[in-house]
Amino acid sequence: MNTENYKIYDLRIPVNHKDLLVLADELDSIGLEFTKETIKTYDADGTPHWNDTKFPELRGCGVSFNGGSTGFEKGNPDAHSKDGHYIKTPRIFGWNEADANDVKDALVLASEKTSEYDFIFHDTTDYEEDPGERSWDASFNFFCMEKGLPLEQQPELIHPSTPNKPNKCQS
Numbered sequence: 001m002n003t004e005n006y007k008i009y010d011l012r013i014p015v016n017h018k019d020l021l022v023l024a025d026e027l028d029s030i031g032l033e034f035t036k037e038t039i040k041t042y043d044a045d046g047t048p049h050w051n052d053t054k055f056p057e058l059r060g061c062g063v064s065f066n067g068g069s070t071g072f073e074k075g076n077p078d079a080h081s082k083d084g085h086y087i088k089t090p091r092i093f094g095w096n097e098a099d100a101n102d103v104k105d106a107l108v109l110a111s112e113k114t115s116e117y118d119f120i121f122h123d124t125t126d127y128e129e130d131p132g133e134r135s136w137d138a139s140f141n142f143f144c145m146e147k148g149l150p151l152e153q154q155p156e157l158i159h160p161s162t163p164n165k166p167n168k169c170q171s
Contacts, residue, residue, distance in 0.1 A: 009082045011120075011143035012060070019114040020055050026106040026113075027056070027087075032099075035088040035137070058085040061141045063122065084122060084143035092138040095124040103140050117144045 013020060016037065027034055035057040038050045061084045092099065107119040122141040129135040 007081075011082050011084045011145055013058075013085070013117050013144035015058055016053075016055050017117070019110075019117045020058075022113045023107070023110040023119060024054050024056055026110040027103070030102045030106050032089060032103065032106070033091045035090065056087045058087065059139070060084075061086045061122075063141070082143055084141060086125070086139040086141040088137040088139045090137045093127040095126055095138060095140075100124050100140070107142060114147070116147055118147055119144055 024034075024036075036052040037055040037057050038052055041049050041051055043049065063082050063084070103124070104121045107121050111118040120143045122143060124140045125136070125138060127136065127138045
């Protein structure tokens with residue numbers, strides 16, 4: 001297996017980075033309910049409590065472009081993957097165009113207000129269920145890119161290549 005030409009772009013933001021609070025505010029402003037990070041605290045008597053923070057709960061998302069695993073195996077010089085995030089949206093069962101556009105706009109507005117990262121929308125996934133087994137909340141997938149990167153150092157994000165078949169981000 002020739003992996004010499006395969007590129008992996010790490011387009012994630014550190015958990016609890018201050019720019020995520022800006023993103024959370026923009027998502028709140030459009031009325032989007034999303035999962036938040038929780039922390040465990042203890043009362044004086046040792047009773048544990050789980051408390052939500054303002055930070056979105058980030059999950060990992062990997063997407064393959066230009067050949068996916070086939071391009072990877074053949075050493076396709078254009079094959080690459082992008083590691084990003086998804087945020088679960090438990091009140092949405094199926095995304096419509098207006099809701100997806102609201103999220104896109106919120107990411108753009110958040111990017112205008114952040115100091116270190118830009119947020120780039122990728123796609124959405126609807127609620128899924130394996131009856132009697134398990135279910136997956138709807139979510140939106142996005143990438144984070146450090147501000148100020150010279151254009152030649154930026155992965156294809158603004159005009160990404162047409163994906164062969166993106167990997168499912170949720171597992």
